[in-house]
Amino acid sequence: MFKRKLTALDYHAQNDFNIDDERQFRSLIVWLEDQKIRHYKIEDRESLRNISSPDWLNHFTQYYSDLVAPDFKKREEQLDWLLAFAIRLEYSDNADKYKGQTSDNVKKNLSNAPKVVSENPLDNLDFEAEEFKKGVRNLAQLLNVAQHPDHLITLSAMSKVITQRLSAEALENPDSVIIKGTPFPVQEADLGFDTGDYVLNQAAKVLRLLHIHELRDLQTKINECIVSVQASTANPKTDTRLGKVGF
Known part of the structure; x- marks a missing residue:
């Protein structure tokens, strides 16, 4: 959920960031303060930079309060606000650079970008061509x-x-793969309920049979997994010298 904002800020770990990783979260907060927000003086950032400190969360709470941020309680909401705040500051610092980035300019830049030629012939097909x-x-x-x-x-x-x-x-x-046996009498099957419409009833019967087929296929795959596991676990080797069964 943060990838687009992290990309806009040019964060180095934009693709791998995990908010549930405590160290990653703390490192990102330090990076935002050092590189983008810069609310504290350099000498006042030491407590925030010490991400291994047991009191770090208290320092972060104070930092969040000093920014006069909204009273969000969830970490996801706090981080989302901090990222948006950092983007706003980044734009303010480089307004002349970004104000010319209109949609037309972006399209022009994309059209001038080098094109990657795929070696897969399917990528060059026009699937809507007559x-x-x-x-x-x-x-x-x-x-x-x-x-x-x-x-x-x-x-x-x-x-x-x-x-x-x-x-x-x-x-x-x-x-x-050849289907054998007598065809199932779909029209004569009992649906179990009545929609009040004959056509809908017939369609529901077909959907029900398709669902049963999918369940049977799933059960077959489950059985194959069970057999495979049993083949690996239910065939212990016996070493009579050790006086025990197993590896």
């Missing part, structure tokens, strides 16, 4: 995938089909 949409439709017909008005949703559906049915494992063992 030629791309036509390719999606043709591939959907080839894979016998129902087409959605949004071609990107159709593309997502085809991705699932290719991943599940056309992977190397599936091609080597087609029986593992």
Whole structure:
């Protein structure tokens, strides 16, 4: 939540700052006072700089009060105010530098910035181009995938089909992915409740079956994890010389 303000202040640990880390928090407060706020004289900052002192929180409370800051109780609120205050001071000290930074100038600077050329051909595709949409439709017909008005949703559906049915494992063992058995009678199934609308009832049945399928898939993965853990923990080696079982 503080990354944007820390970036604006050019703080060196803007990406790694963790307010729950006491040392990081105290170091940031010292940095703000030394580099941006400068409310105290240099000689009066010693107690604040001693971040290992057991009385540091008392010194911080006094410092926060001396700034005539709002009566915030939570550390997150106090730090957010201090960062905003430091940004305000930074702008005041460099008003001439920042007042010319209009949105048009920022866009101009971005347009003049060097462009990074990606080696991944997919990054250069125009997913809204008519030629791309036509390719999606043709591939959907080839894979016998129902087409959605949004071609990107159709593309997502085809991705699932290719991943599940056309992977190397599936091609080597087609029986593992071919659905067998009698189709489930969705229309005859009991929904358990009534929405008052036939179409909504049918849609709810489909959603319920999809949810059950996801739960079964989750349970299968949980079972695989349990089996894997048991294979590692339930096969102790016995050393008769030690007279005990285990490693």
